Amino acid sequence: MRLKQPSSLARRVTWAVTGTAAVFLLVISLLAYGTFARMEDDLVDEVLSGQIAALRDDLGAGLSVSAIQPPRWSEGGRVRTWVLPADRPPPLEGMFAAGPGGREIVQAGRTWHTWVETVPQGLLYVRYDATAHEDRVRSFGWILAGGAVSALICAWLLARRLARRVVAPIRAVSDRLSAWEGGAFADEAPGGDEALQLIGAFNRIQDRIDRSVAFERQFAANLGHELRTPLAALRSDCEMALLDAGPGTSLAARLARMMVQVDAAASSLAGAAALNSADPARVRRVGLSQALEQAWFALEPMARARGLALDSRIPPDESLCLDPDALLIVLRNLLRNAIEHAAPATLRVCLDQDGVLVLRDDGPGMAPERLARVREWRAGRADLSAADASETGHGLGLGIAQRVCELRGWRLSVDSTQGGSDSGTTFRLDLHSASGQRNS
Numbered sequence: 525m526r527l528k529q530p531s532s533l534a535r536r537v538t539w540a541v542t543g544t545a546a547v548f549l550l551v552i553s554l555l556a557y558g559t560f561a562r563m564e565d566d567l568v569d570e571v572l573s574g575q576i577a578a579l580r581d582d583l584g585a586g587l588s589v590s591a592i593q594p595p596r597w598s599e600g601g602r603v604r605t606w607v608l609p610a611d612r613p614p615p616l617e618g619m620f621a622a623g624p625g626g627r628e629i630v631q632a633g634r635t636w637h638t639w640v641e642t643v644p645q646g647l648l649y650v651r652y653d654a655t656a657h658e659d660r661v662r663s664f665g666w667i668l669a670g671g672a673v674s675a676l677i678c679a680w681l682l683a684r685r686l687a688r689r690v691v692a693p694i695r696a697v698s699d700r701l702s703a704w705e706g707g708a709f710a711d712e713a714p715g716g717d718e719a720l721q722l723i724g725a726f727n728r729i730q731d732r733i734d735r736s737v738a739f740e741r742q743f744a745a746n747l748g749h750e751l752r753t754p755l756a757a758l759r760s761d762c763e764m765a766l767l768d769a770g771p772g773t774s775l776a777a778r779l780a781r782m783m784v785q786v787d788a789a790a791s792s793l794a795g796a797a798a799l800n801s802a803d804p805a806r807v808r809r810v811g812l813s814q815a816l817e818q819a820w821f822a823l824e825p826m827a828r829a830r831g832l833a834l835d836s837r838i839p840p841d842e843s844l845c846l847d848p849d850a851l852l853i854v855l856r857n858l859l860r861n862a863i864e865h866a867a868p869a870t871l872r873v874c875l876d877q878d879g880v881l882v883l884r885d886d887g888p889g890m891a892p893e894r895l896a897r898v899r900e901w902r903a904g905r906a907d908l909s910a911a912d913a914s915e916t917g918h919g920l921g922l923g924i925a926q927r928v929c930e931l932r933g934w935r936l937s938v939d940s941t942q943g944g945s946d947s948g949t950t951f952r953l954d955l956h957s958a959s960g961q962r963n964s
Contacts, residue, residue: 831868
């Protein structure tokens with residue numbers, strides 16, 4: 525069975541606004557019609573009361589019936605009066621049958637107001653033709669109905685235009701998302717609910733992103749698994765070759781450097797696997813001084829060649845509960861940045877009074893405009909427009925470090941001064957996330 529297609533949001537808005545306008549017009553029209561009808565009734569009562577009062581005064585003054593009756597054909601002949609003895613029947617059959625008092629009678633499409641009253645000469649009969657008043661009330665009602673229908677049509681047209689303008693941004697976003705997705709579902713429900721179309725487009729985009737993230741994680745896991753085996757074999761061969769090489773020879777030094785680089789590559793793979801995993805078992809207590817030494821170990825040959833010295837002032841017993849692989853990725857990128865851009869210099873690493881890890885070098889520092897570009901980590905490489913080729917390289921490693929900090933809830937900031945005795949660059953790494961616990 526085919527499901528009924530949902531009504532569009534624009535149509536619902538149109539009919540909601542039109543319905544509200546219809547209710548408003550109905551209430552206003554009923555109030556206007558009732559007010560006009562009461563005014564006509566009051567006018568009829570006023571005319572009839574005036575004629576009766578005049579007749580009563582004339583009869584009270586002793587005037588004869590023949591003298592007062594002809595002038596009472598007033599109001600264009602709509603008022604007619606009779607004065608008859610009480611023992612005689614009413615002048616018009618069925619018009620005054622109810623006795624003394626007032627009545628409203630409708631006969632042959634005409635409306636009459638009657639009045640019967642006892643006077644010294646007998647009974648006073650008054651009849652007023654109110655058909656013209658009723659016709660005016662009906663005409664006014666038709667005018668109100670026509671005006672209300674015209675106003676309702678205008679309200680529907682305006683509501684339709686307004687609804688299209690209100691829904692247009694939702695349609696535009698939905699179309700852009702469908703087009704970005706590939707357009708496979710762009711015309712899935714052309715007349716359906718725009719809000720549901722937008723939600724569906726967002727859900728499809730989210731599913732696509734989830735599949736892409738899952739694929740990337742699986743690819744990273746497979747790549748790490750495939751590379752760890754040859755790296756382990758390479759390190760084993762280096763160890764065996766190192767045993768055969770004579771101590772102090774150039775071959776032994778090269779083999780040692782190869783083992784250091786193999787260990788760095790294996791650690792990087794472990795760090796990448798840690799970034800793609802939310803396993804809480806990876807979080808454990810880590811000594812900050814030992815983590816810095818481990819990160820420095822693989823980079824020390826490069827640092828020595830560039831002229832960068834490390835001055836670690838972290839207490840040996842300072843530790844935090846965190847992901848050790850993520851910390852190594854951040855520290856390696858910060859150390860590599862100092863080697864490439866601060867050397868020759870001395871890099872001092874310490875903890876401030878708030879327990880924040882501070883890495884400060886006494887190198888040349890960065891110019892303000894260069895520092896602004898370096899701070900654009902989230903935009904990718906921040907230095908593509910660098911005029912000086914020697915400055916290229918900032919941004920990628922720092923962007924990786926910043927991304928790891930964001931994933932782990934850490935905070936990384938940078939400040940730099942160029943020229944003078946205080947020149948140098950300072951990185952501040954706050955590792956005290958919601959799950960981190962300090963133990964000093």
